[in-house]
Amino acid sequence: MGKKTDHIAPHIATFIKNQHIFFVGTAATEGRVNISPKGTDSFRVINKNKIVWLNLTGSGNETAAHLLQNNRMTIMFCAFEGKPLILRLYGNATIFHPRDEAFQKHSALFPDAVGSRQIIEMNIDLVQTSCGFGVPFMDYSSERTTLDDWANQKGQDGIEQYWIDKNTKSIDGFETQISK
Numbered sequence: 001m002g003k004k005t006d007h008i009a010p011h012i013a014t015f016i017k018n019q020h021i022f023f024v025g026t027a028a029t030e031g032r033v034n035i036s037p038k039g040t041d042s043f044r045v046i047n048k049n050k051i052v053w054l055n056l057t058g059s060g061n062e063t064a065a066h067l068l069q070n071n072r073m074t075i076m077f078c079a080f081e082g083k084p085l086i087l088r089l090y091g092n093a094t095i096f097h098p099r100d101e102a103f104q105k106h107s108a109l110f111p112d113a114v115g116s117r118q119i120i121e122m123n124i125d126l127v128q129t130s131c132g133f134g135v136p137f138m139d140y141s142s143e144r145t146t147l148d149d150w151a152n153q154k155g156q157d158g159i160e161q162y163w164i165d166k167n168t169k170s171i172d173g174f175e176t177q178i179s180k
Contacts (some may be wrong), residue, residue: 008050026066031172034062057115065170084132115151
C-alpha cells in the first residue's frame with residue numbers, strides 16, 4: 001500500500017506530469033490551516049528533490065502569508081483516472097514574486113499568464129504514496145478559462161491593483177508581501 005521515500009522517483013514524476021489538479025496545504029504559526037486546489041499547466045518537477053509551481057492571482061493569498069511565517073508545505077495529488085494513488089510531497093518552500101530574480105528565472109518554465117502572482121519553489125524531504133482506493137473516478141474534460149479570461153480582461157495594471165486591494169493580507173490578517 002503506502003510507501004515513503006526521500007525523493008521523486010521517475011515513475012512519480014510521470015504521474016505528476018499527467019495530473020490536472022493538485023492541492024497545496026500550508027499553515028502559519030497560528031490561525032487557520034489552508035488547503036488550495038491548483039490547476040492549469042502550473043507545476044514542474046525540477047529534480048528528484050525540487051519542484052516549482054506557478055501561483056496565479058486568486059481571491060486570497062494564504063499560501064504566501066503562511067510561507068512567510070512557516071515554510072512547511074504539503075502538496076497532494078490524487079489519481080482520479082487509471083490506477084488508484086494518492087501522492088504527497090512534504091518539504092520547505094520559498095515564495096518568489098515578479099520583482100525577484102528567481103521568479104524571472106522560473107517563469108520561463110510556464111506559459112505566459114497575466115495573473116502570474118508568485119512562483120513557489122519547494123525542497124522535498126519526503127515523498128509518500130498511499131492506496132487511493134477511496135478516491136472516485138472522475139473524467140477530465142478541459143481546463144476552465146475563467147481565471148485567465150478574468151486576468152486578461154483586467155490587464156497587468158488591473159491585476160496589480162487587485163493584489164493591493166485583495167491580496168496583501170491573509171484571512172487571519174497576516175502580511176503576504178505581494179506589493180512591497
